[in-house]
Amino acid sequence: xxxxxxxxxxxxxxxxxxxxxxxxxxxxxxxxxxxxxxxxxxxxxxxxxxxxxxxxxxxxxxxxxxxxxxxxxxxxxxxxxxxxxxxxxxxxxxxxxxxxxxxxxxxxxxxxxxxxxxxxxxxxxxxxxxxxxxxxxxxxxxxxxxxxxxxxxxxxxxxxxxxxxxxxxxxxxxxxxxxxxxxxxxxxxxxxxxxxxxxxxxxxxxxxxxxxxxxxxxxxxxxxxxxxxxxxxxxxxxxxxxxxxxxxxxxxxxxxxxxxxxxxxxxxxxxxxxxxxxxxxxxxxxxxxxxxxxxxxxxxxxxxxxxxxxxxxxxxxxxxxxxxxxxxxxxxxxxxxxxxxxxxxxxxxxxxxxxxxxxxxxxxxxxxxxxxxxxxxxxxxxxxxxxxxxxxxxxxxxxxxxxxxxxxxxxxxxxxxxxxxxxxxxxxxxxxxxxxxxxxxxxxxxxxxxxxxxxxxxxxxxxxxxxxxxxxxxxxxxxxxxxxxxxxxxxxxxxxxxx
Amino acid sequence: xxxxxxxxxxxxxxxxxxxxxxxxxxxxxxxxxxxxxxxxxxxxxxxxxxxxxxxxxxxxxxxxxxxxxxxxxxxxxxxxxxxxxxxxxxxxxxxxxxxxxxxxxxxxxxxxxxxxxxxxxxxxxxxxxxxxxxxxxxxxxxxxxxxxxxxxxxxxxxxxxxxxxxxxxxxxxxxxxxxxxxxxxxxxxxxxxxxxxxxxxxxxxxxxxxxxxxxxxxxxxxxxxxxxxxxxxxxxxxxxxxxxxxxxxxxxxxxxxxxxxxxxxxxxxxxxxxxxxxxxxxxxxxxxxxxxxxxxxxxxxxxxxxxxxxxxxxxxxxxxxxxxxxxxxxxxxxxxxxxxxxxxxxxxxxxxxxxxxxxxxxxxxxxxxxxxxxxxxxxxxxxxxxxxxxxxxxxxxxxxxxxxxxxxxxxxxxxxxxxxxxxxxxxxxxxxxxxxxxxx
Numbered sequence: 001x002x003x004x005x006x007x008x009x010x011x012x013x014x015x016x017x018x019x020x021x022x023x024x025x026x027x028x029x030x031x032x033x034x035x036x037x038x039x040x041x042x043x044x045x046x047x048x049x050x051x052x053x054x055x056x057x058x059x060x061x062x063x064x065x066x067x068x069x070x071x072x073x074x075x076x077x078x079x080x081x082x083x084x085x086x087x088x089x090x091x092x093x094x095x096x097x098x099x100x101x102x103x104x105x106x107x108x109x110x111x112x113x114x115x116x117x118x119x120x121x122x123x124x125x126x127x128x129x130x131x132x133x134x135x136x137x138x139x140x141x142x143x144x145x146x147x148x149x150x151x152x153x154x155x156x157x158x159x160x161x162x163x164x165x166x167x168x169x170x171x172x173x174x175x176x177x178x179x180x181x182x183x184x185x186x187x188x189x190x191x192x193x194x195x196x197x198x199x200x201x202x203x204x205x206x207x208x209x210x211x212x213x214x215x216x217x218x219x220x221x222x223x224x225x226x227x228x229x230x231x232x233x234x235x236x237x238x239x240x241x242x243x244x245x246x247x248x249x250x251x252x253x254x255x256x257x258x259x260x261x262x263x264x265x266x267x268x269x270x271x272x273x274x275x276x277x278x279x280x281x282x283x284x285x286x287x288x289x290x291x292x293x294x295x296x297x298x299x300x301x302x303x304x305x306x307x308x309x310x311x312x313x314x315x316x317x318x319x320x321x322x323x324x325x326x327x328x329x330x331x332x333x334x335x336x337x338x339x340x341x342x343x344x345x346x347x348x349x350x351x352x353x354x355x356x357x358x359x360x361x362x363x364x365x366x367x368x369x370x371x372x373x374x375x376x377x378x379x380x381x382x383x384x385x386x387x388x389x390x391x392x393x394x395x396x397x398x399x400x401x402x403x404x405x406x407x408x409x410x411x412x413x414x415x416x417x418x419x420x421x422x423x424x425x426x427x428x429x430x431x432x433x434x435x436x437x438x439x440x441x442x443x444x445x446x447x448x449x450x451x452x453x454x455x456x457x458x459x460x461x462x463x464x465x466x467x468x469x470x471x472x473x474x475x476x477x478x479x480x481x482x483x484x485x486x487x488x489x490x491x492x493x494x495x496x497x498x499x
Numbered sequence: 500x501x502x503x504x505x506x507x508x509x510x511x512x513x514x515x516x517x518x519x520x521x522x523x524x525x526x527x528x529x530x531x532x533x534x535x536x537x538x539x540x541x542x543x544x545x546x547x548x549x550x551x552x553x554x555x556x557x558x559x560x561x562x563x564x565x566x567x568x569x570x571x572x573x574x575x576x577x578x579x580x581x582x583x584x585x586x587x588x589x590x591x592x593x594x595x596x597x598x599x600x601x602x603x604x605x606x607x608x609x610x611x612x613x614x615x616x617x618x619x620x621x622x623x624x625x626x627x628x629x630x631x632x633x634x635x636x637x638x639x640x641x642x643x644x645x646x647x648x649x650x651x652x653x654x655x656x657x658x659x660x661x662x663x664x665x666x667x668x669x670x671x672x673x674x675x676x677x678x679x680x681x682x683x684x685x686x687x688x689x690x691x692x693x694x695x696x697x698x699x700x701x702x703x704x705x706x707x708x709x710x711x712x713x714x715x716x717x718x719x720x721x722x723x724x725x726x727x728x729x730x731x732x733x734x735x736x737x738x739x740x741x742x743x744x745x746x747x748x749x750x751x752x753x754x755x756x757x758x759x760x761x762x763x764x765x766x767x768x769x770x771x772x773x774x775x776x777x778x779x780x781x782x783x784x785x786x787x788x789x790x791x792x793x794x795x796x797x798x799x800x801x802x803x804x805x806x807x808x809x810x811x812x813x814x815x816x817x818x819x820x821x822x823x824x825x826x827x828x829x830x831x832x833x834x835x836x837x838x839x840x841x842x843x844x845x846x847x848x849x850x851x852x853x854x855x856x857x858x859x860x861x862x863x864x865x866x867x868x869x870x871x872x873x874x875x876x877x878x879x880x881x882x883x884x885x886x887x888x889x890x891x892x893x894x895x896x897x898x899x900x901x902x903x904x905x906x907x908x909x910x911x912x913x914x915x916x917x918x919x920x921x922x923x924x925x926x927x928x929x930x931x932x933x934x935x936x937x938x939x
Contacts, residue, residue: 014595018605027833028569044846045868056835057838072594072596073595076594079584079585080580081583091585095537106547106548108758109553111559111563111761112562118551121550132532147762161664183806236518239520266523267523289821290584290587293621293819331656334622334653334762352540363510363512477591480788488784490785491605
């Protein structure tokens with residue numbers, strides 16, 4: 001068995017929790033069972049429903065659990081550990097206060113089926129967060145229901161589907177997507193039952209209006225645009241583009257992944273967007289948590305409001321309510337209201353910053369990106385120019401010819417205690433490295449990182465072999481991803497169900 | 500910095516790149532709050548807290564449950580490295596969180612009795628939506644899904660939204676008089692177009708479904724069985740993998756996460772080995788590094804959107820990582836014995852509550868676990884108001900929640916291990932006169 005062979009691979013200094021298991025240990029003390037419970041179970045549940053074998057779970061004490069997961073925390077690089085210039089992900093520092101606010105017992109202990117009158121505080125938070133996000137987006141119809149950015153995209157495609165259906169325009173199922181888009185864009189469009197067409201970017205890295213014209217037509221449902229795009233460039237003809245889209249009766253959808261670059265300065269609604277999603281885990285102070293939960297609220301024009309998922313959080317005669325009588329609504333995309341801890345953090349952030357504060361967010365985000373670009377340009381090629389919005393994409397082509405690819409540079413950065421930038425995306429830059437410093441890093445960090453990048457380029461030129469070996473300072477070295485995919489071992493093999 | 504960058508002001512970076520008519524000329528015109536300091540904001544939050552009532556004794560369930568969470572869960576999960584990490588695309592610096600997901604997958608698969616699990620979904624409803632789409636894609640040519648009335652209304656609506664693309668047919672099966680799926684009707688509805696049958700067990704009405712019979716029928720028709728289960732119940736009830744589920748989903752809220760007015764939670768998602776490559780979401784695999792040392796990586800990524808774009812098995816990008824971590828820590832602390840104890844305590848409390856209620860008020864005969872439907876004399880809204888005044892959240896008004904007069908005067912109640920004997924007894928005593936068969 002493949003699984004059992006894998007078991008023989010010597011563990012690192014942090015074995016699996018299942019290897020720490022000793023029969024009879026338990027990490028929690030629970031109340032005693034009442035007398036006669038066995039007879040009670042026998043009389044109330046027919047035996048065919050009862051579990052025959054106990055579930056495969058470790059048997060460990062609380063101290064074992066504490067050490068184990070503390071050690072695993074030590075083996076995880078977070079933004080709290082090091083600079084994380086991961087392009088397109090907006091890894092900014094988020095105030096600890098928001099964590100405290102989100103974990104307040106008055107929010108944690110609410111049940112979704114409580115009467116609305118007993119959760120006015122929670123509903124107020126969601127209502128206000130939605131209202132203010134709508135204000136910053138220039139798109140007033142907001143739903144906090146989607147659980148993630150990609151979920152916001154999918155929900156938006158469903159909103160658009162419902163909207164066109166209500167108009168009898170069921171033929172509109174084509175979604176046009178530039179080649180710089182995140183992979184989630186085409187995947188979300190397909191998931192909603194639409195078809196996708198990719199258009200090539202122009203030489204300047206922006207949308208080619210001629211290519212767009214060729215694809216726009218009576219079957220177009222929407223165009224999905226990320227602005228600024230993933231090259232860190234603002235689509236400066238966006239209003240013209242919006243007009244073209246609207247002229248054929250289609251909608252402009254904005255992927256808000258890069259909202260941090262323009263928040264408080266440009267409102268997508270003002271440049272012609274009809275609908276957008278916002279990644280609150282990027283722009284609005286929710287930590288990424290190793291891959292969620294964040295939230296992907298969507299903001300749309302008023303004419304799209306009837307199609308938004310319910311319940312709608314509303315304010316009527318001074319009372320916050322949850323409205324479920326929404327006949328045109330697409331329905332629901334998850335259970336209950338939304339990812340509410342994310343709403344609390346978003347609310348806190350909005351209250352702390354105010355309007356002027358958001359100008360500073362985007363201002364410093366853009367300044368910091370331009371500063372790093374300036375410091376390393378020349379040594380690294382920046383194909384679309386060093387003037388950028390909140391991120392820029394360099395090409396490590398030169399370094400590749402010297403013998404170290406973007407991947408090797410990324411691994412080299414790890415040994416210098418940085419989380420590497422996003423690599424090999426967007427696809428139209430070869431050996432791409434996408435750098436987004438965010439507004440929360442200080443000048444010392446930016447300069448040190450730039451110096452590290454320059455040092456790395458020097459190593460690539462003189463001893464590229466050294467980078468091929470990296471990382472060497474981590475708990476494991478480069479891993480065999482091919483083996484993992486060819487012979488997948490996705491559960492600890494002691495699990496009886498896997499035999 | 501400005502000088503080095505070649506501008507005289509930060510604003511110039513924007514005017515250089517963005518047409519002037521798109522730039523907000525006066526940000527102060529935006530209807531946003533006035534910036535507040537932390538101290539002021541904490542005061543404001545304390546005031547908001549008072550407008551949330553969490554002091555009542557709760558018998559609410561219906562998908563979100565008031566289960567015990569050991570203190571260690573949140574304390575350990577709040578480590579900054581976990582909270583502030585990104586998706587582990589760089590495995591060498593993410594071994595900790597990757598190992599967490601691997602252990603999570605193992606525990607979820609073990610709990611559900613399935614071969615493999617992914618690294619989590621957003622919640623049970625979106626997970627169920629993904630599961631039916633996965634079943635349809637696994638069985639090409641079959642486009643009908645059978646969704647009985649006995650599942651959670653939010654799951655039903657989510658499945659509807661996920662499959663409302665003009666190509667999928669949803670077949671409804673009503674609930675029988677005993678609170679469970681009418682299996683004779685189900686058998687008639689199954690056919691060569693059926694891609695999957697979705698069942699919830701225990702179902703939304705608290706009743707245990709005839710899972711083995713349903714599973715056999717489903718497979719005989721060549722369709723897949725998608726099971727929605729309550730992970731806490733699995734301390735006592737047979738795992739869906741054993742009774743034949745091909746895909747099993749569950750909400751992880753009850754095993755380590757606060758109720759939080761319904762979310763955020765985490766979706767458990769597991770399937771048979773043969774369906775693994777159709778699974779949505781992140782999957783973590785074990786492998787070796789260049790020195791032969793054990794390590795973990797994101798694997799089977801060729802299913803995913805960042806590689807496959809429009810051809811991906813799903814658009815899912817993130818999981819609900821931090822909540823998956825909490826579930827992992829919770830299950831580690833509990834172990835099989837703790838989880839079983841919790842399930843047995845729930846059942847004991849339910850038996851205590853049931854015994855204190857008039858028999859005539861119990862709406863369904865089918866066995867139940869921790870939830871039960873009772874019939875009230877007057878409309879449930881009145882009962883709920885009166886019980887609220889007595890200090891209780893007594894349950895869910897099914898007529899309102901399910902939007903159907905079939906459930907007139909039907910109240911769905913839940914009792915977990917957290918309710919004390921005294922709470923249960925006093926509650927039952929106060930509720931009894933309002934129930935059918937209860938003396939005034």
